[in-house]
Amino acid sequence: MNMPVNATTSFQAAVDRKPASPRVSARISHDAAPGRIRFKHPGLIGRKRLARAVDAALRNCRGVRTTRADAATGSVLVEFDPPAGPAALARIIDAAAAGEEPAPLAGESAALALSSAASGDQHAAERHWHAMTAGGAAELLGAGLSRGMTDEQAAERLLAFGPNELPRAKPRSAVAIFAQQLVSLPVLLLAGSAVLSLTTGGVVDALVIAAVVVLNGGIATATEHQAERTILGLSDYAPEPVPVLREGVRRHIHPAELVRGDILLVERGMLIPADARLIESSELSVNESALTGEALPVQKNAQFVLPADTLLPERCNMLFRGTAVTGGCALALVTETGSSTELGRVQSLLNAVRPPETPMQRQLDDVERELILLNGLICAVVFGVGVYHRHGLVAMLRNAISLIVAAIPEGLPAVATTTLALGVQNMRKRDVLVRRLDAVETLGAVEVIGLDKTGTLTENRMAAAAIHTAGLLLRLEGDRLLHGDREADGPTAAVARRLFEVAVLCNESSVRPGPDGPLIEGTATETALIEAALAFGVDAVSLRFSAPVLENAPRSEGRKRMSTLHSVEEGRRLLCVKGEPSEVLALCSAQHTAEGVQPLDEASRANILRANERMAGQALRVLGLALCEKDADPRDECDLEWLGLIGLVNPIRPSVQPALRRLARAGVRCVMITGDQSATARAIARQLDLANGGELRVLEAGQITDLSADTLAALAGQAQVFARVSPVDKLNIVKALQTGGRVVGMTGDGVNDGPALRAAHISIAMGGDGTDVAREVADMVLASNDLNGVIEAVRLGRATYANIRKVLRYLISTSVSETLAMLGAALIDGGVAMTSTQLLWLNIAGEPLPALALGLEEPESSVMDQPPHDARAPILSMGDFRHLIREGVMIGSTTLAAYALAGGTRNLPRASTITFHGITYGQLLHAIRCRSEAPGLYGKLVHSQNHKLNGALLLSAVAQVAAQLSPATRRALNLAPLGGRDILTIAGIVLGGGLANSIFDYAVHIRSASAARRLSLGKPS
Secondary structure, X not given: OOOOHHHHHHHXXXXXXXXXXXXXXXXXXXXXXXXXXXXXXXXXXXXHHHHHHHHHHHHXXXXXXXXXXEOXXXXXXXXXXXXXXXXXXXXXXXXXXXXOOOOOOOHHHHHHHHHHHHOOHHHHHOOOHHHOOHHHHHHHHOOOOOOOEOHHHHHHHHHHHOOOOOOOOOOOOXXXXXXXXXXXXXXXXXXHHHHHHHHOOOHHHHHHHHHHHHHHHHHHHHHHHHHHHHHHHHHOOOOOOEEEEEOOEEEEEOHHHOOOOOEEEEOOOOEOOOEEEEEEEEEEEEEOHHHXXXXXXXXXXXXXXXXXXXXXXXXXXXXXXXXXXXXEEEEEEEEEOHHHOHHHHHHHHXXXXXXXXXXXXXXXXXXXXXXXXXXXXXXXXXHHHHHHOOOOHHHHHHHHHHHHHHHOOOOHHXXXXXXXXXXXXXXXXXXXXXXXXXXXXXXXXXXXEEEEOEOOOEOOOOEEEEEEEOOEEEEEEOOEEEEOOEEOOHHHHHHHHXXXXXXXXXXXXEEEOXXXXXXXXXXXXXXXXXXXXXXXXXXXHHHHHHOOEEEEEOOEOOEOEEEEEEEOHHHOEEEEEEEOHHHHHOOEEEEEEOOEEEEOOHHHHHHHHHHHHHHHHOOEEEEEEEXXXXXXXXXXXXXXXXXXXXXXXXXEOOOHHHHHHHHHHOOOEEEEEOOOOHHHHHHHHHHHOXXXXXXXXXXXXXXXXXXXXXXXXXXHOOOOEEEOOOHXXXXXXXXXXXXXXXXXEEEEOOXXXXXXXXXXXXXXXXXXXXXXXXXXXXXXXXXXXOHHHHHHHHHHHHHHXXXXXXXXXXXXXXXXXXXXXXXXXXXXXXXXXXXXXXXXXXXXXXXXXXXXXXXXXXXXXXXXXXXXXXXXXXXXXXXXXXXXXXXXXXXXXXXXXXXXXXXXXXHHHHHHHHHHHHHHHHHHHHHHHOOOOOOOOHHHHOOOOOHHHHHHHXXXXXXXXXXXXXXXXXXXXXXXXXXXXXXXXXXXXXHHHHHHHHHHHHHHHHHHHHHHHHHHOOOOO
């Protein structure tokens, strides 16, 4: 930024000062005791409101321990420690009693004066920075506009008011999570069952129920606690240092170290780190969508002084934390930091509000309610049949309660949250940082991805490849300028040198001497221009030193060029212009040729435009350059002298074409959105085969400006390339692509991508060289700019969605099997297939650990060979429910058959024991079946190893064996001894249910494949 900071002193002279009026002041009435002082202020007598204001002001001061202002006597008693002192305290009392802000003080007392209004939101809300001049705000803050804060002042204020950080929600403690587990419906039902057991002498049953509650609650607490920590960590990212003016020197500091009174050097691409009053501004535009929801950038102007009641979106002289600078530059005075900022107040409200459930959680809430209702009716039937057969009212009530607890897969929404959180952790290990939990849901449903060209499809580096100047198209090879096979002649090379000099001067990159040559810091485009000039022999460092920038008009919305005004020798002025070729050419009236400066006639214009099209058709990014050697306005350029075109090559990443083919195979349509000219964009799209062998359709920004929303949506659905687009165009294109319910993703890495990223269903910031703006707005951040990172994110998103389906399949089908076994036994002979304690054990040994392990399944090999799932469809369709019920019926039926063969009520202990072990091991085998939706069991056994599932199944199986072998647990669970025949019966239950389900799966698969073949052949089914 090239704005002179000493120009800001004019603002201090413009401060409106009111004439001082006489007023009463505080005087010390007693100060004999160290750290204790009493003031007398006659203005407080009889005025309770003022006394409260004095108390509040003093309490906010660093060092003040206690304070008591008495409206009856006008006395103020203060107990304090350093750095608070009598003089500073008296001034704060005077200011508060007068209903004013404390006057700015020097050194330590300045920080104390600030604290009376800065430390609390209530006081900060009373300040109207937008209604003050910049000088007035600086005076109130005790800050200097010309040199900024001193290091001592900044350190003192940082100590007094804390770091510039937003308050973060604290995760619930493990105790709080465990306590919440105890008030869920299943636990309350279990508690009722335990009370019944105690009142009827079933002490062992009551102890087992208590153990079940503690163990189940412990597992749920551990998983939920980890999930919450993961979710709260989604917003973690390391912000970039921000430029400030300290002691008259430009420095870069961590945003957390900013204090009120600091001078921000605001630049394009910067994420505003604190609320600030503009001091000076130049073509400044800011995207405030993070705060106001308005996606379009707003123009800012430091000169305005606004009414106090101006609404926040209309405060054009203010900058707010969390907003993004999309154009221009400025100086700004930090007025609020941390929780006192506008965003901080919103954050405080958000921390007090429970976040809304994700769509999947809401769906599973509905599923859980329906299952509770259905299983409740079934349990009522089991209870009624048992009572009818005189099994005992209390015993059957306990059984019914235990059945409903075991049969309902409680906490389905929590299962979704936990599985999503596990998916987020898995993605982080693969350098995919997810910043919003429901983004994982959306990833699996993405149908269209808008790809930003620069940095995503192409490498984030550029090199000058060709120029067109003096009527000739020339090729650049190192320091040589070739026309065909011959080097350019002297006059042509002189024009080319002038072209490169303007490219160095009209450039946002910084250049400084280095041990091995000039060091360049800037964007890929700007760096490539300076590197080309250096190769051609231009001394960039000396040139910039001899022609300092006086004024700068950067690119902005509706302005596709940059202009800089320079001071050259003998007090002359030089205006340099660089930008979109046709826009720059339209401002020119002359051209530099080998014969000197000549008028720019229509034939020459046509020749330049043809050269531009030819260069763009070679996939070059083309810039036009011109100058004016007289004093001119960089914001109103005219009568420029055309110098020529520079074509920059932006190599396509080698990994892009295979990645695009893989996304197409996965049913994801990719479109390219770029600010390049149509010819350049078309050439790159052809190289990438974006149309997949079909006709390539390119839409240019000028073609879509006046289209209706419906027409644009129709065209957007057919185009593969959108060219010459602005940030607003990108936003409109994303909205058009979303028409019809399509789920749209957007990649980006720059400031201009911010609005479109926010509007997309899922936004992906390419993190390799991306800006803070893109990372802050995006739902997920990739560690690199490689498109394979996008594929990995989609693959893991789909896998997480599939894993949630696997967990639900396991929990619901096993619940159906338990319900069927109990209901069937009651209907067959009025018996009880499993006791209440057996059902509760089953709820621990057979469900939680395998379910959690299924949530950690690796993506299946075919996950990217299928189309995305329908985001509007429920996670489990009616067909899915029929499939899950059928699987549960198969397991439950084989179990019920074994119960009957074991004697049923005629030998209930043996029949109950066989049923108990059979259904438990059957469910553990079913967990393996749930690893994939492909038919058969063998393929799932040899499927890529899930060591966590293997461990969970082994642990559950060992626990089941131990329960049978241990006399204590055998008595608690009412288990009978097992013989060899019984073990074979249990094995039959396990294998029978698995085999029946596999046969049924194959039959359904063959039928579906046959129907698909008939459909492909055009035969009726």
